Amino acid sequence: MRVKVLCFAWAREVTGEDEIELEIPDGGTVADLRARLGEEFPPFSNRMESIAVSVNQEFAGDARGIAAGDELALIPPISGGLA
Amino acid sequence: MICRIVETPIDMGELMKHVEEDEVGGVCSFTGLVRNHSRGQKVTHLEYHAYPGMAEKKMRQVAEEIEERFGVTRLALEHRVGTLKIGEIAVGIAAASAHRDASFKACRYAIDRIKQIVPIWKKEFGEDGAVWVEECPVDAETA
Numbered sequence: 001m002r003v004k005v006l007c008f009a010w011a012r013e014v015t016g017e018d019e020i021e022l023e024i025p026d027g028g029t030v031a032d033l034r035a036r037l038g039e040e041f042p043p044f045s046n047r048m049e050s051i052a053v054s055v056n057q058e059f060a061g062d063a064r065g066i067a068a069g070d071e072l073a074l075i076p077p078i079s080g081g082l083a
Numbered sequence: 084m085i086c087r088i089v090e091t092p093i094d095m096g097e098l099m100k101h102v103e104e105d106e107v108g109g110v111c112s113f114t115g116l117v118r119n120h121s122r123g124q125k126v127t128h129l130e131y132h133a134y135p136g137m138a139e140k141k142m143r144q145v146a147e148e149i150e151e152r153f154g155v156t157r158l159a160l161e162h163r164v165g166t167l168k169i170g171e172i173a174v175g176i177a178a179a180s181a182h183r184d185a186s187f188k189a190c191r192y193a194i195d196r197i198k199q200i201v202p203i204w205k206k207e208f209g210e211d212g213a214v215w216v217e218e219c220p221v222d223a224e225t226a
Contacts, residue, residue, distance in 0.1 A: 075134070
């Protein structure tokens with residue numbers, strides 16, 4: 001299935017788009033999305049562990065299933081700051 | 084309760100007024116400002132970007148955690164997005180409670196937790212160009 005993925009901050013600069021479309025297996029997971037993302041945009045491969053994925057505006061682990069129409073987003077590290 | 088992303092200047096007085104009521108004995112606030120230096124480099128201005136919708140949703144989660152932990156329900160959280168100049172307010176927090184301890188704790192927890200789980204990004208502009216400040220990878224298990 002084709003899914004739409006929102007891109008923010010550094011991820012937005014890598015893809016050049018606010019939103020990209022990726023093809024993942026039907027019944028796929030966040031792990032499948034990451035694999036496809038790394039193939040399509042190699043800069044993600046080197047730092048995949050620092051990029052969080054959200055599904056329907058909630059952070060999701062790699063095992064989380066993705067359904068057609070889910071709102072997906074790539075969340076690079078947030079601004080943080082020294083305490 | 085206020086939990087919102089704004090594009091206009093943050094008014095700390097308004098946030099503090101918002102959390103007051105007759106049974107409140109203490110109001111504590113935190114003001115996060117744009118600083119003119121970062122990691123030894125001069126900063127000229129900043130850009131803040133948010134994931135609309137999710138950022139406010141996660142701010143509401145922070146407010147819920149504060150109610151659970153400290154019993155504080157009189158809370159105002161605002162984060163500004165867009166281009167900010169040095170000295171402008173990027174984040175404003177006000178918390179009120181009957182006795183002071185809870186509002187101090189709520190304020191501290193709010194700023195630390197916002198920086199962990201609310202999807203807002205900061206781009207720093209200096210003399211040598213611009214960089215995304217990426218200090219806190221989100222841990223999906225605890226966010």
